[in-house]
Amino acid sequence: xxxxxxxxxxxxxxxxxxxxxxxxxxxxxxxxxxxxxxxxxxxxxxxxxxxxxxxxxxxxxxxxxxxxxxxxxxxxxxxxxxxxxxxxxxxxxxxxxxxxxxxxxxxxxxxxxxxxxxxxxxxxxxxxxxxxxxxxxxxxxxxxxxxxxxxxxxxxxxxxxxx
Amino acid sequence: xxxxxxxxxxxxxxxxxxxxxxxxxxxxxxxxxxxxxxxxxxxxxxxxxxxxxxxxxxxxxxxx
Numbered sequence: 040x041x042x043x044x045x046x047x048x049x050x051x052x053x054x055x056x057x058x059x060x061x062x063x064x065x066x067x068x069x070x071x072x073x074x075x076x077x078x079x080x081x082x083x084x085x086x087x088x089x090x091x092x093x094x095x096x097x098x099x100x101x102x103x104x105x106x107x108x109x110x111x112x113x114x115x116x117x118x119x120x121x122x123x124x125x126x127x128x129x130x131x132x133x134x135x136x137x138x139x140x141x142x143x144x145x146x147x148x149x150x151x152x153x154x155x156x157x158x159x160x161x162x163x164x165x166x167x168x169x170x171x172x173x174x175x176x177x178x179x180x181x182x183x184x185x186x187x188x189x190x191x192x193x194x195x196x197x198x199x200x201x202x
Numbered sequence: 203x204x205x206x207x208x209x210x211x212x213x214x215x216x217x218x219x220x221x222x223x224x225x226x227x228x229x230x231x232x233x234x235x236x237x238x239x240x241x242x243x244x245x246x247x248x249x250x251x252x253x254x255x256x257x258x259x260x261x262x263x264x265x266x
Contacts, residue, residue, distance in 0.1 A: 173229045173249045181246030
């Protein structure tokens with residue numbers, strides 16, 4: 040046997056689950072410390088002219104789409120599948136999570152082009168989670184649907200990996 | 203088939219239908235438009251996110 044230096048893969052999915060607190064942090068109550076409720080994740084759409092990127096720390100309405108049928112802040116993401124992790128070797132692994140249903144904006148009119156969706160934690164003070172871009176779109180009296188990729192180590196929407 | 207439009211629900215037989223697809227490494231997008239007398243009255247889009255970037259690439263530090 041040999042020992043191998045590595046970040047533990049399980050640690051990454053546990054971070055997604057909020058099971059470690061390595062510094063002081065003020066949280067919005069999850070009702071119970073021993074059986075906390077799941078945070079609500081929301082998805083907001085942003086205009087092609089917006090600046091949403093890795094430096095985005097919280098959701099803000101600046102640059103967000105607006106139009107008939109769209110509510111500022113976006114829609115709630117269906118989250119029925121908890122984050123998980125898989126080892127690929129003694130030194131590498133992936134923690135991953137994907138919303139469990141498509142993100143749908145039904146009967147909206149968004150006439151100014153948009154190309155970005157921001158996922159953020161609605162429960163925890165609107166803290167930003169991830170930014171995903173796609174080809175520029177407009178919607179006219181129609182529905183915009185974002186279908187999620189397969190939830191696995193190579194295609195999940197949100198993946199943390201050791202190398 | 204009734205289509206929701208900016209003029210209210212309309213039968214699609216009265217409208218000109220246009221469709222398109224964008225397929226690349228990041229997404230598969232299909233869109234559908236309905237036009238009435240040269241005016242866009244309905245547009246829907248369906249984006250399938252294929253593969254997202256890995257966030258991170260964490261390493262541990264050798265001690266000592």
